[in-house]
Amino acid sequence: MIHGPCGHFNYNSPCMVDGRCSKRYPRDLLAETITGNDGYPLYRRRSVADSGRSVVVKVRGQNVDVDNRWIVPYSPILSKAFETHINVEYCNSVKSIKYICKYVNKGSDMAVFGVTNANDEISQYQMGRYVSSNEAIWRIFSFAIHERHPTVVHLAVHLENGQRVYFNESNAADRAAHPPSTTLTSFFTVCQTDDFARTLLYADMPRYYTWNASSKSFQRRKQGTPVEGHTNVFASDALGRIYTVHPNNDECYYLRLLLVNVRGPTSFKQLKTVNGQLCATYREACQLLNLLANDSHWDDTLKDSVISSSPHQIRTLFAFIISTCFPSNPKDLWVKYRDDISEDVLHRVRRQTLNPTLQMTEEIYNDTLIMIEDMCLLMANKVLSCLGMTPPNRHMHDALNHELQREHQYDIEALAETVRTNVPQLNQQQRIAYDTLIEAVNSGSGGIYFLDAPGGTGKTFLISLLLARIRSRNDVALALASSGIAATLLEGGRTAHSALKLPLNMQITETPICNIAKNSAMAKILQVCKLIV
Structure with a gap:
């Protein structure tokens, strides 16, 4: 599992691009494994003086002393079991998981082709999907296409009497008077009679209770790991996921914020009650509980988005927050999440400059701010300087003329x-x-x-x-x-x-x-x- 050696030892190596190794070898010697800036670890590579090893390898007729700087990450067990070279990397951060989920599991390839001898736009274009022989056999034998573990239960979020109800002409009056229970109203009902449920957050319910879709109610699990100190209570590895709510839907958004912080509420009214005081709105309740101090709710919103969203989606959410939700200190939010917001810009610049080790620079942040300002202009017709942000460094009239420039960019x-x-x-x-x-x-x-x-x-x-x-x-x-x-x-x-x-x-x-x-x-x-x- 030795890379190369390449560089000045062998400029004709396949990994050489523009006189440099595209795989970034030789690597630096390190005493301990640390986290890299791009989400991948920088592995321990001990020097010879630090009990490391070296070996002499013949490259293009010359002997080269190779140490741990040239070793490719690998698993000795896998290499021995399969009798081949296998490069093994350790997923070290959520960025690595995001890469796997977004790029590796995209699904089957799709091709679009055009028929040039027709003038009918309906029949001119055909869209199809290529199914390989392996996938065809897999589907013919009805094998499972994918698997999910652990179980994820989606939990509804809605205002009081704001749940979705399906009805027809014959049962409209009955459905209006007695709407079916949702996971949220059932959670309130269980908390009214179950002492253990009053110790849980809304998102913890699926771990200890199962959702019965026919009766529209939560029921205690009968199997699983016993919970110490509670009789007839069993835990599983099921996860509860509360549906996201856009910040623009403010009262429902603050209701969700209360549900992820208040344990065992018994009704919508109790969620609005703080220290014996009934609040007029859910936002007021959040303020009395100090859930909105220092823009913490926008901070949590962006933190959740960073885990599962692409940089473009995070950028759009950030633009929406600063242009319509008026956070108290948008500059602090920008400084905290600018690396995640600018991740795709950094990737584009690395490809353009053929420099895979390039890190975040002020120019990259400036490009990202320009894109955010363009979004804010479309959303609220405001530039960043009017929203409490530092404006990007671009020509004075670009903020007004970017729309005109877009209309003149055609070939x-x-x-x-x-x-x-x-x-x-x-x-x-x-x-x-x-x-x-x-x-x-x-x-x-x-x-x-x-x-x-x-x-x-x-x-x-x-x-x-x-x-x-x-x-x-x-x-x-x-x-x-x-x-x-x-x-x-x-x-x-x-x-x-x-x-x-x-x-x-x-x-x-x-x-x-x-x-x-x-x-x-x-x-x-x-x-x-x-x-x-």
């Missing part, structure tokens, strides 16, 4: 080629609509046009061609849709609610208007826009 030559290729393929009716709309754009006469045609007759093909024509002249054309799925059909498509800041509370506000400031980025886009789809 003009490729779009022009698309127009030249596809315009002759338009049928007569499509050509009439195309010429009419292009004439309206060129003359500046404006207007509102409605395109009506059955599914599969080429509406998307025509609209994509119109967008390409406008953008090929370096003009701005917006592609908006009412849903995210529909927006993906068009190049550069977005939902109208996010782009135009459409109001969602029209039943509350008598005179709703779009939340677009006169000097905002979207206002500048609309001023120069030639076409809105």
Whole structure:
């Protein structure tokens, strides 16, 4: 299990990239195993003076004294059992587990291919999945595809009388008067009569109780490890997972915060009662219990997200918290979690620079802050300096013009080629609509046009061609849709609610208007826009 040796001993080694070993050999000598910055351990590698060993290896006709710096991590038992070289690494942190779960277990490969001799957008693209012979046999014999252990029980979170209820015309009144129990209401019921349950948190219930889906109730386990000091109480390795609640749903979010900190509540009212005082809201109860001091609730939210979420998801959550939830000290949250938020940026820079040992730098943090500021502009139309954060170092007008820059980032030559290729393929009716709309754009006469045609007759093909024509002249054309799925059909498509800041509370506000400031980025886009789809 000796690597190489490579480097100046053998520049032709397969691991050499740009004059350096891509596997980072030789490694440093260490007296003890320590945790590395990237989530992998730096193993103990003893020097010869520290009872380490060395051996002479012949490389390209010369003798090389090889010590522990060149040894590949391995397990002697596995190497002997399988009589082969096996590189074995020790998963040292949650980052390693995240890597395995996200990249190794992604599922079967998928391929998308196009048929170029057709002009029907419905039948032009085919999507399929390749099933290898091994997987086919595995499925034919009905072998288990995956296994989960231990058992994970999802626990509901809802406000009082806020659980989801299914009903039909015949049982609507009965369901409204007597709604079925949920895991949360059943937890309250058990705590009213069971002394042991009053010592537990909500998330601990599945370990000692089973959830009966038919009777909608928790029942004590009859098998497992006996709990010392309690008769007829057995423990298992089952885990309870409380459904996550978005911070924007504030009262339900604070209810969840109480459930993970208060033991044995018997009702929603008791959760609101602190030191004999009935609070008006769950947030007030959290404040009296000091659960909201020093932004601890946002700290816990980000801490939970770091365990299981990708850097992009953590970045989106952080942007949402600072732009809409107004934490007292967002700079401290940024300093604490900036490494996790910037993890994918560091990986991208390492690949670009071919430097696998590169660590976090101020430039990487600055790139991450720019992406966070872009999200905050889309969410709340605010820059980081208005949200208590240190603004990123970029040109003065970039914060306002990034929307305009995005609309000018298309490949003009490729779009022009698309127009030249596809315009002759338009049928007569499509050509009439195309010429009419292009004439309206060129003359500046404006207007509102409605395109009506059955599914599969080429509406998307025509609209994509119109967008390409406008953008090929370096003009701005917006592609908006009412849903995210529909927006993906068009190049550069977005939902109208996010782009135009459409109001969602029209039943509350008598005179709703779009939340677009006169000097905002979207206002500048609309001023120069030639076409809105």
